Amino acid sequence: MAKKKLPFKYRQKVVMERALRDRKPPPAPPKRKIDWKQWFKELPKKIARFFRDVVHELKRVTWPTKKALITYTIIVLVALAFFSVLLGVFDFLFIQLVDLLARF
Template structure:
């Protein structure tokens, strides 16, 4: 297979990839405004709780290390 034929095959594969990707995106059921708002609130609450959890763990570990190292 010649060089130009390989390039042509590569372009066809690339265009097939993007066409297939576009077809799959058309099948997606996108969330509405109400769902998106509730999902965003859930994410923010979970991130806040995890941040508080790790802050407490960090504080406890630093206190224990201060007691050990004096």
């Protein structure tokens, strides 16, 4: 009996699966030993660069106007008051429900 020929795309798939199965992971890079003298010598430069970057990012921030800040503050305070009252009402109702169930 003659061997069946596979279509090209299936042969490609088989070849790829075999290649993936037989592939070995790349070797891990060798660990470098830390030169502590050099590390401590560069530390002040790294700290200074960090703070320069922080200042640079803060310059890019768009700060709200005074009017927008007051508006947002009022919205937060109103929402806080609303949810405080809502939580108080639910707490009162649950306490009444527990007292009612405790009587039976």
